[in-house]
Amino acid sequence: xxxxxxxxxxxxxxxxxxxxxxxxxxxxxxxxxxxxxxxxxxxxxxxxxxxxxxxxxxxxxxxxxxxxxxxxxxxxxxxxxxxxxxxxxxxxxxxxxxxxxxxxxxxxxxxxxxxxxxxxxxxxxxxxxxxxxxxxxxxxxxxxxxxxxxxxxxxxxxxxxxxxxxxxxxxxxxxxxxxxxxxxxxxxxxxxxxxxxxxxxxxxxxxxxxxxxxxxxxxxxxxxxxxxxxxxxxxxxxxxxxxxxxxxxxxxxxxxxxxxxxxxxxxxxxxxxxx
Amino acid sequence: xxxxxxxxxxxxxxxxxxxxxxxxxxxxxxxxxxxxxxxxxxxxxxxxxxxxxxxxxxxxxxxxxxxxxxxxxxxxxxxxxxxxxxxxxxxxxxxxxxxxxxxxxxxxxxxxxxxxxxxxxxxxxxxxxxxxxxxxxxxxxxxxxxxxxxxxxxxxxxxxxxxxxxxxxxxxxxxxxxxxxxxxxxxxxxxxxxxxxxxxxxxxxxxxxxxxxxxxxxxxxxxxxxxxxxxxxxxxxxxxxxxxxxxxxxxxxxxxxxxxxxxxxxxxxxxxxxxxxxxxxxxxxxxxxxxxxxxxxxxxxxxxxxxxxxxxxxxxxxxxxxxxxxxxxxxxxxxxxxxxxxxxxxxxxxxxxxxxxxxxxxxxxxxxxxxxxxxxxxxxxxxxxxxxxxxxxxxxxxxxxxxxxxxxxxxxxxxxxxxxxxxxxxxxxxxxxxxxxxxxxxxxxxxxxxxxxxxxxxxxxxxxxxxxxxxxxxxxxxxxxxxxxxxxxxxxxxxxxxxxxxxxxxxxxxxxxxxxxxxxxxxxxxxxxxxxxxxxxxxxxxxxxxxxxxxxxxxxxxxxxxxxxxxxxx
Numbered sequence: 001x002x003x004x005x006x007x008x009x010x011x012x013x014x015x016x017x018x019x020x021x022x023x024x025x026x027x028x029x030x031x032x033x034x035x036x037x038x039x040x041x042x043x044x045x046x047x048x049x050x051x052x053x054x055x056x057x058x059x060x061x062x063x064x065x066x067x068x069x070x071x072x073x074x075x076x077x078x079x080x081x082x083x084x085x086x087x088x089x090x091x092x093x094x095x096x097x098x099x100x101x102x103x104x105x106x107x108x109x110x111x112x113x114x115x116x117x118x119x120x121x122x123x124x125x126x127x128x129x130x131x132x133x134x135x136x137x138x139x140x141x142x143x144x145x146x147x148x149x150x151x152x153x154x155x156x157x158x159x160x161x162x163x164x165x166x167x168x169x170x171x172x173x174x175x176x177x178x179x180x181x182x183x184x185x186x187x188x189x190x191x192x193x194x195x196x197x198x199x200x201x202x203x204x205x206x207x208x209x210x211x212x213x214x215x216x217x218x219x220x221x222x223x224x225x226x227x228x229x230x231x232x233x234x235x236x237x238x239x240x241x242x243x244x245x246x247x248x249x250x251x252x253x254x255x256x257x258x259x260x261x262x263x264x265x266x267x268x269x270x271x272x273x274x275x
Numbered sequence: 276x277x278x279x280x281x282x283x284x285x286x287x288x289x290x291x292x293x294x295x296x297x298x299x300x301x302x303x304x305x306x307x308x309x310x311x312x313x314x315x316x317x318x319x320x321x322x323x324x325x326x327x328x329x330x331x332x333x334x335x336x337x338x339x340x341x342x343x344x345x346x347x348x349x350x351x352x353x354x355x356x357x358x359x360x361x362x363x364x365x366x367x368x369x370x371x372x373x374x375x376x377x378x379x380x381x382x383x384x385x386x387x388x389x390x391x392x393x394x395x396x397x398x399x400x401x402x403x404x405x406x407x408x409x410x411x412x413x414x415x416x417x418x419x420x421x422x423x424x425x426x427x428x429x430x431x432x433x434x435x436x437x438x439x440x441x442x443x444x445x446x447x448x449x450x451x452x453x454x455x456x457x458x459x460x461x462x463x464x465x466x467x468x469x470x471x472x473x474x475x476x477x478x479x480x481x482x483x484x485x486x487x488x489x490x491x492x493x494x495x496x497x498x499x500x501x502x503x504x505x506x507x508x509x510x511x512x513x514x515x516x517x518x519x520x521x522x523x524x525x526x527x528x529x530x531x532x533x534x535x536x537x538x539x540x541x542x543x544x545x546x547x548x549x550x551x552x553x554x555x556x557x558x559x560x561x562x563x564x565x566x567x568x569x570x571x572x573x574x575x576x577x578x579x580x581x582x583x584x585x586x587x588x589x590x591x592x593x594x595x596x597x598x599x600x601x602x603x604x605x606x607x608x609x610x611x612x613x614x615x616x617x618x619x620x621x622x623x624x625x626x627x628x629x630x631x632x633x634x635x636x637x638x639x640x641x642x643x644x645x646x647x648x649x650x651x652x653x654x655x656x657x658x659x660x661x662x663x664x665x666x667x668x669x670x671x672x673x674x675x676x677x678x679x680x681x682x683x684x685x686x687x688x689x690x691x692x693x694x695x696x697x698x699x700x701x702x703x704x705x706x707x708x709x710x711x712x713x714x715x716x717x718x719x720x721x722x723x724x725x726x727x728x729x730x731x732x733x734x735x736x737x738x739x740x741x742x743x744x745x746x747x748x749x750x751x752x753x754x755x756x757x758x759x760x761x762x763x764x765x766x767x768x769x770x771x772x773x774x775x776x777x778x779x780x781x782x783x784x785x786x787x788x789x790x791x792x793x794x795x796x797x798x799x800x801x802x803x804x805x806x807x808x809x810x811x812x813x814x815x816x817x818x819x820x821x822x823x824x825x826x827x828x829x830x831x832x833x834x835x836x837x838x839x840x841x842x843x844x845x
Contacts, residue, residue, distance in 0.1 A: 050713055076715035090706035096824045101703045105715035107696040111724065114695030115688050121695070133824060145824025168714055 003028040003063055003172055003204050004049065010057035011041075011048055011228075018044040020228040021058065026172070031198055031205045033215045035239075036225035037248060042208045043085055045225070046174050049206075050082050051075040062172070077105055081170035083161045085177045085208070091150030095141060095160050098149050099132040102167025132167065139163035140193070155186045159193070166201070173197065175207040179214055191217055216240065224248065290358065294345045298362035301341025302369025305409075308333055309373060309397065312388030316792060318396045321472035322445040329472075330396055332442070334370070334409070335416060341366040342417030346424040356421040363417015370397050370409035378403045430490065437486030444481050445473045450788065454530045524679060528672040535788075537671040540743055542784040543678035544736050548756075549763045549775035550685040551732025556761065557770035557818075558698060559725035560705025561616075562624040565631030567756040568611070569604040569730035571638060573737030574747040576600040578653035579646075586648045593659040597738050604734020605727045612726035616719060619708070631757050639749030652748030659742045674743040681739055685732050686772055692728075693770075701725055702770075759783065762800065766807050768814025777815050 006024035010017065019041045026032055034042045047053045049060060051072035060068040067075055081102075090098050107128060109121045136145050139159045144152060149160060158178060165173055178194065179187040191214050197203050209215045215222060216236040224232040224239060226248040232239055239245055246254065308314050318330030327335070345362030349355040374394045376382070382389035391402065398405030423431055444451070448468045455464035467477030528536035548570065555563045580589045580596035589596075615626045637643055639650050647653070659677055662668045668676070692698045700721045703711035712718050741747050763782050767774025782803070786796045807814070 052709065052713070071717075072709070072712040073715050073717050076713055082713060084710070088707055088710045090703055090710070092706060093702055094820055094824075097699065097702075101699045101711070101716075102714055104696060104700055104703075109696055111692060111695060111697045114697060115691045117691060125694075136824065143824070146820065148820065164714070 008058035033219040040225040041228040079171035081165035082174035096145035102164040298365025301366030324469035342420030346421035359421025363413035367413020433490035440485035540675035547682040548736035555729030559701035565627035568634040569733035570737035573734030584655035605731035608730025771818035774816040
């Protein structure tokens with residue numbers, strides 16, 4: 001059953017069409033990447049799903065519910081969590097507090113009870129703290145919980161952002177360039193971590209990524225955007241050989257040279273993906 | 276080897292320009308202090324009896340500071356002394372020039388403090404004949420400061436501590452002397468303090484004593500072993516201090532007299548309101564400059580419900596009116612908050628600023644004169660607890676105790692909320708609204724609750740204030756109440772409860788104690804705020820990081836493999 005369905009979603013900024021009539025289906029439990037050159041509308045699409053932007057046309061459905069008119073907090077309550085291209089942690093509070101804030105929607109204590117310090121509140125807080133510690137360990141941040149989030153090294157900040165998103169216990173996790181700015185070793189670790197999220201927690205993951213090794217390594221399906229439009233969709237193999245994708249990324253010239261080379265080498269091998 | 280060279284050659288051209296620039300800045304500051312009247316006004320109060328007045332002390336400090344700043348860059352002895360002396364000379368010469376110019380042209384048309392009295396202060400009563408004195412003092416003090424900069428840091432710190440002790444004791448002499456005279460310490464008080472300011476003996480004793488004490492090397496650091504103790508024992512150890520502090524808080528007004536009681540009652544009311552705004556501004560990050568509006572709602576509610584005079588409606592007892600004041604203020608907060616809480620950042624400050632002014636104008640308007648009494652306000656608000664005139668609770672002490680209890684209550688609420696789900700949501704909104712919303716935090720509800728709770732506490736502050744003063748006028752609803760409370764939080768440290776207390780003492784208590792210098796109150800404020808932003812933007816007592824992963828309430832985790840976790844957490 002599809003978890004997220006976008007039907008002819010359009011988002012305009014003035015005269016610019018950032019996302020044009022995008023159809024998109026995300027199956028529960030899958031890892032799907034959205035790729036495309038800079039300015040292709042990937043992050044805009046994320047912002048539409050997360051409720052940051054109101055879409056101008058089309059429908060967005062999450063788990064059978066229409067979400068395009070919901071506020072971001074309502075969408076978060078349904079079980080969509082996200083990370084940001086440029087890390088956005090609560091930098092002046094500690095790492096563990098970031099994770100505790102992420103648990104907000106699962107805590108129920110009314111503020112009066114918090115002031116009185118009732119037994120229920122204390123039990124809930126202890127449980128929340130345990131959960132936060134567990135999430136830190138899961139994200140590989142054991143022992144870093146009491147560090148101000150802004151003082152953590154870059155890679156840890158990325159992991160903490162994911163831990164905070166996980167604290168909302170989402171069903172769908174939107175990751176916006178999770179390996180941006182990482183070295184190859186860190187990138188490898190992050191790739192494993194993302195697979196672990198799906199395999200161990202059963203999350204559905206939609207990610208924007210530029211690092212092709214990550215994209216090809218973990219995605220089951222890939223959607224390619226260019227100028228706000230979907231130009232290709234398919235398995236990593238299909239995408240790698242899709243001429244429109246190569247054209248969008250490397251330009252027409254590259255494609256023509258490639259074709260020439262292939263023609264001279266041996267017959268026609270270009271297997272077109274479904275476009 | 277450098278000592279063999281003449282002093283001028285020691286200073287390169289670059290260093291000279293720095294020395295001269297520092298000297299000129301010092302001169303500007305000194306002349307400014309003279310012309311705006313700080314020096315002559317402060318001259319009224321002696322620092323050390325018969326030796327130096329507070330006004331002269333101000334000049335001495337300016338000259339010393341100039342010399343120190345100029346000499347600080349130089350490590351070699353003679354160079355530092357020369358740099359200090361030259362900069363001091365320039366700064367002092369500024370005042371010398373002022374005395375001479377003042378003799379030739381009457382500056383009083385522009386600067387009213389520039390009278391012969393001023394020139395007498397800076398020349399030790401010699402007038403223009405003593406015009407050389409400031410410059411000479413500049414050389415001497417600049418050189419002394421240069422010498423100070425050469426000393427080993429530990430020695431320098433001790434001497435500076437000694438000087439600070441003399442300065443503080445001199446400033447607060449009158450305050451300390453009165454209660455001591457009535458106690459077994461009377462003899463000591465007579466030895467140390469003159470009627471106002473220190474005696475010569477007092478100055479020497481306090482300087483020597485404090486310098487010596489702060490120079491004794493501390494072999495044992497007491498703080499660290501205490502911090503290493505397990506939590507229950509540490510609590511046991513801090514208990515006596517807590518009780519001692521509590522007793523001190525309770526006896527302060529009794530021992531220091533009614534004037535002081537009035538001052539600390541006011542400080543405590545500001546602490547109470549500071550705790551309230553700390554929720555709105557410190558935690559949720561909503562810069563509310565209309566805080567006084569809710570203060571006014573609280574005060575007027577109490578006034579209307581309790582006053583026995585013209586506009587009183589119900590003649591209720593004070594305590595019956597307080598809950599209404601608080602609830603009404605909170606409702607008012609909600610009412611004003613709803614339309615403006617989607618405004619972000621600085622725009623919110625402007626909008627709330629407007630609300631504060633609207634309330635002030637409404638309170639004094641003809642429109643509401645039939646209800647609120649217009650500019651004449653509401654008088655005859657009864658004391659919260661009626662006691663016979665000679666009872667120990669008759670004076671402002673009573674309000675102090677009430678304010679103390681209220682502040683403690685509000686502080687407790689604020690402290691509990693900070694560590695709750697709601698408090699964390701506020702911090703999240705302060706840090707990044709969009710991200711907070713994407714984590715499922717309802718912005719409107721959460722912000723509105725912060726605004727209403729802050730307003731409720733401001734209303735409580737207003738109610739207690741009405742009880743303290745016994746009346747409420749539109750002129751009490753001053754924009755400066757809002758600004759004071761916001762400044763308290765900024766100076767104390769955003770989101771920090773101890774910071775609010777320190778900020779209130781610093782910004783409300785100290786200016787009240789130096790009432791005679793009230794003209795310079797806002798100069799002091801401006802200076803303090805700029806200095807804070809420049810040197811300590813996190814506030815005097817920044818909010819602490821609560822270790823929750825490793826030192827939480829739960830049992831400590833098993834030690835992690837690899838590097839010690841505490842090293843990562845420090």
